[in-house]
Amino acid sequence: MPARAGRARVSGDTVFRGATAVLPGGPVLADVVVGGGVVTAVAAPGTLSADEVVDVRDRILLPGAVDVHVHFRQPGFEHKEDFRTGSAAAACGGVTTVCDMPNTHPPVSSAERFRAKRDLVEGTSHVDHGLWAGGTDLPELAAMAGLGAVGVKVYLNRSHRADDPYADELSMPDAGTLSTLFRACASWALPVAVHVADHDQEVRLRARLRAASTTDARLVSRSYRGDGVLDALARVLAAAAGTGCRVHIAHASLAPVAALDRIDAARRAGVRVTAECGPPALLEDDLDRLGVLGVPFAFPAGDAEAYWSALADGRVDLVATDHAPHTRQDKAAGLDDVWAAPPGYPGVETVLPLMVDAVLAGRLSWSRLAELTSAAPARLCGLGGKGAITPGADADLVVVDPAATTTVDAARLHSRAGWSPFDGRRLAGAVTATYLRGRAIARDGELLPGPPAGRFLTPEGRARP
Template sequence: MRTILKNAKRLLPSNKLEDCEILIEDKQIKEIRSVINEEADREIDVKGNVVLPGFVDVHIHLREPGGEHKETILTGTKAAARGGYTTVCSMPNTNPVPDSSETVNALFEKIKQDAQVRVLPYASITKNLKGEELTNIEELADLGVFAFTDDGVGIQTADFMLQAMARAKKAGASIVAHCEDNSIVYEGVVHDGKVSQSLHLPGIPPISESVQIARDVLLAEATGCHYHVCHVSTKESVRVIRDAKRAGIHVTAEVTPHHLLLNEEDITTASTDFKMNPPLRAKEDQEALLEGLIDGTIDFIATDHAPHAMEEKAKGMLEAPFGIVGLETAFSLLYTNLVQTEKITLHQLVEWLSIKPAEVFTLPYGKLEENAAADITVVNLNKNSVIDKETFFSKGKNTPFHDWKVTGQPVLTMVEGNVAYIDEEDIHG
């Protein structure tokens, strides 16, 4: 199957756009030239829109198996494709947990059956995510899991984390951590600050995150393991990670779109669409996150797409589950609020959505070049729209960004040359 993308523009490192056409064959990009005059089985006219390397999200929740009322592999990956994502990494807080060869192999089979984009699943660090017994990290790494995490809960003892890192290092695997010291969370549901006081809600202190990162970077130094920090949210965490990198420790980190674009002051009512973990922090934390992203302390952006059923989110701030969806809104929100406001460039955004996550985890994706996988996201940078949660492909409608006006939208997503999503209003072919 030979496909040519006609009338495209590609982004140069200078942030200029250059006319191009792309020939795709055998799941790869065969040629990128200004004009390609060759025969093909299919031509897709992208009408002057911008071709980018497919987005890579190393932190999403697909909920299946066990949470199909929230999301499935099918609906979650359809949402990913609509958002421009060609590779996503699914977290292991499912039922059953992928913590054995049997459950991991079953998950691989379900992914092969239903996924609309590439899904690389995590395995858990501890059995059943209980923090009581380590999984067989070496065996599961051999099966091809993406990395190891107990995302949703922090590893509470240094002993367990030290053992996990040592074994992961031996297996050539990464440890990915949700950092939270349960002894100082105090059953909080929002950031411990102005809003927790005004809404009379229990607060989560920022130190509960940063203290565990500080512990873990020293353990990573001792073991030589690649240690990756999920959804950084506080200025103290940024400082610890920056210092660790300066010391030569193999630590990397991610930040979410919602922590970049919102802070606690955006929570004006006790709406559970603003309940996520880690919570929206203070304005100075938000500013430190963007600064850390720009200076390289934080490596890239991941959505932490966390769908829940409407009836679950309707239980109120104290009882509703943590989490919001993000796959379908990430690019448009970040482009509108960071690129168009000239806080960052489009090339920087593409680095953080595509190039850097692939590089950090040595994935052969996130590249728009000849002989690379034909994972391509086409975006219409001029398309204006209003975020409408009722139109989401995801089962989850839990977003604080409903009714936000945005510019810029993925209109075509291709995985290994196959169309995973197409906006028929913009693209024909």
């Protein structure tokens, strides 16, 4: 960064003055100038000027978070969420880009359905958004790649309940089909995100645990982390080896902790594999209070510490929420039988506050936070211009007050679900403002007036159809 000199005027609409900006090279005190929706300059504080000055002294300036694993439920499950409400939650939590999964109704398994979903949500999202493709039909997947899919989502699991949004057409029938799909996606330069599971072993484990109790939500969470997941992971990594495909392990925390080292070993052996998890911020003891509202991402204390360590040391590459909103009525199915409730909870509005809290607790550095929540997810999905504060990048910025505190209040959150397992949680730090391409879209947890400005994103180098 240049040394301080006389204040220079640069081309730009706004200068964010005096923040600790978390840049690709690390946090520095800086002025960040924005013009035309992009970052135009970064320099020592007090050296740049523009038409408008935003005083962000004593604040942290982060790149907008990129959540590559959300379920905004549209089309087909709008009673749970849609892009308008889900993206409002994202904006208010400091997430400026989301990538939505294909397990909707109907599932996004054809070019026609991909195009229909893209057009359906156009003009309704408050943040930028990409779409994952699903299914196993290679010609349809190739067509969806041409329409701008950010990747292909593969499901090795199956439904356990009638209301599970996992249509058979999204499920992988056998290892041979998986290997063929990996080779095809490598040729299209698309990542494949995998929900790793061994359905038959999971069914048997669930039956044993259900026989032990129908009221202990801990057992439901544990049912997703049986040894069958490790067997399935081994098959996925073996199928990926030698294909050149970028394989991404979705919600790695839905596997035994041993999976972390197995993924890392495959990476060191040359497999192009990455892994995600959400903040491991719920413990099994919390389920005494939450019940099924905390399923499935609640952990024994030792496992939670292992996931935090993996986020810090790089064995987990990025943070993604698996934002999975359900209504209270949906979850109430588990009041008498915890196995009857759908898994998942809303997380897109609380993910960055939870991660900021982790930084201020000493678990992570600001640079590692920016890598996990912004740079790495943007790289995974090929979203050029996202994930970093650097000249030429989109001016997606988040202002954090490290001296403030946040108390999660479910009544103020914006997901249609209307609840959060983190309700009442007191966190260090506060997300105070979110900017999308230089325009303020949320402040102090509230959406600002104005029409939704989110754009449909395609991987870098692929034109919007």
